[in-house]
Amino acid sequence: MKPEMMLLLWAVVLAFAQALVAVQGAVMRVGLPMLAGNRENMPAITGWAGRAARAHRNMLENLTLFIALVTVAVVAGKTNGMTLLGAQIFVWARLAYAIVYVAGIPWLRTGVWFVSVIGMVLIFLQLV
Secondary structure (H helix, E strand, O other): OOHHHHHHHHHHHHHHHHHHHHHHHHHHHHOHHHHHOOOOOOOOOOHHHHHHHHHHHHHHHHHHHHHHHHHHHHHOOOOOHHHHHHHHHHHHHHHHHHHHHHHOOHHHHHHHHHHHHHHHHHHHHOOO
């Protein structure tokens, strides 16, 4: 398996872990009966639990792009040191992003997100 594909797998594991953290936070905020129900009139989930949910949604949005880039690179046979570096940057930056977002550090969060985008740009540049 190409190392970029292994990093893609780890990105999926990270997305799943973020989902678990977000669900746990929601359970702690509103309780399992509310989450298991129809979620009508559910109060807003705030604090670290809300940030965990937003970080997870952001990961899913970015993971879609990362999946496309890595898949195209592997299928086209265009993987190299730069695509590997881009994938590594993406995965590690996304891990940092999740931690920083849940911790509630806004400007650092934006900077780390930008680093993850640089990782995707590095892969993209090898494809064009």
